Amino acid sequence: MISLFQTAVELGLISSLTVLALYMSYTMLNVCDLSTDGAFTMGAAVGAVVTLSGHPFLALPAAMLSGMLSGFVTALLQTKMGVDSLLAGITVNTALYSVNIAVMGKSSLLNLNSSESIFSFASDLLDGSVADPYSKLIVITLIVMVVMICIVAFLRTRLGLAIRATGDNPDMVRSSSINTVAITITGLCLSNSLTALSGCLLAQYNKSANIDIGTGMLTIALASLLIGRLFFRNKGVGHGVIGAVIGAIFFRLVYTMALRLNMPAFMLKLVSSVIVILAISGPYFLGKMRKKGGANA
DSSP, X not given: OHHHHHHXXXXXXXXXXXXXXXXXXXXXXXXXXXXXXXXXXXXHHXXXXXXXXXXXXXXXXXXXXXXXXXXXXXXXXXXXXXXXXXXXXHHHHHHHHHHHHHHTTSOSEEEOTTSOOXXXXXXXXXXXXXXXXXXXXXXXXXXXXXXXXXXXXXXXXHHHHHHHHHHHOHHHHHHTTOOXXXXXXXXXXXXXXXXXXXXXXXXXXXXXXXXXXXXXXXXXXXXXXXXXXXXXXXXOHHHHHHHHHHHHHHHHHHHHHHHHTTOOGGGHHHHHHHHHHHHHHHHHHHHHHHHHXXXXX
C-alpha cells in the first residue's frame, strides 16, 4: 500500500504540471485549450528522442520548446486567423498526431529502458542512502516546486497581471492599450510548455513513450483543476497553484483506489468523467441547498 501511495503521489505530481498549464490557460486566460492531449504527447515524443540521444536533462527544455511551438500555433489560429478557440484546439490536436508520429521516427512506441534518465541519475546519486527509495519522488517534487514558484512569481509581474486581466475583461485591457493578441500568445505558449514538460517527465518515468500517452490528459487535468478549486475557492494565485497540485494528487489517489478495487482499466475513463461532473455540479448543488436552507430558516 505504501508503494502504491508513493507511485500515486509521483504520478499526481507529474500530471500536476498539466493541471498548472490548464490553470494558466483556462483560469487565467479563460481559454479552454483542447490541444492539451497532443501537446502532452509531443513533449513525451520530443523528450524521448532527446533522451535516446544521450541527453536526458536536455530533454526537458527541448520538450518545453516543442510545447511552446504548439501553443504558438494554437494561439495564432485564434488571434490572427479568426478560428474559434475550441476549433483551433481540436485542429492542432488532430495535426499533432501526425507530427508526433514523425518526431518518433514513424513509430508509435519508443523504448527508453536502455537509456539514462533524470530518475536513474538521481537513483545513482542517492544509491545506498536512506533517500534512495524516494529518488523519483524527490526529483519530481523539486521540479514541481520550482515550477510553482515561477508561476506565482510570473503571475505577479506586469505581464502576468496583464494575462489575468485579459481573461477577466479583454475589453478593458484593450482600452488600456495592451496588446491582447500578444498576451494570449504568451499565455498559451507558457501553458503548453508546462504540458509538454509533464509529458516528457512521464515518458522518462515510464521508460517509454507511445502515441497514446496523452489521451485523456485534458479530462484528467480539468478534473484535477476543479477538485483543487474546491480546496481553495476564490483565493489568491498562490492558493490556486497549490490547489491545482493538490487536486492532481487527489485525482491520482482516486485512480489508484479504483485499481486497488480491481476495477477494469477500460472503466477508468468513466471514473474521470464522473469526477469532472461531481467537481462541477457539487458546488452548484451545495449552493442551492444553502439557499434553500436559508429560505426555510
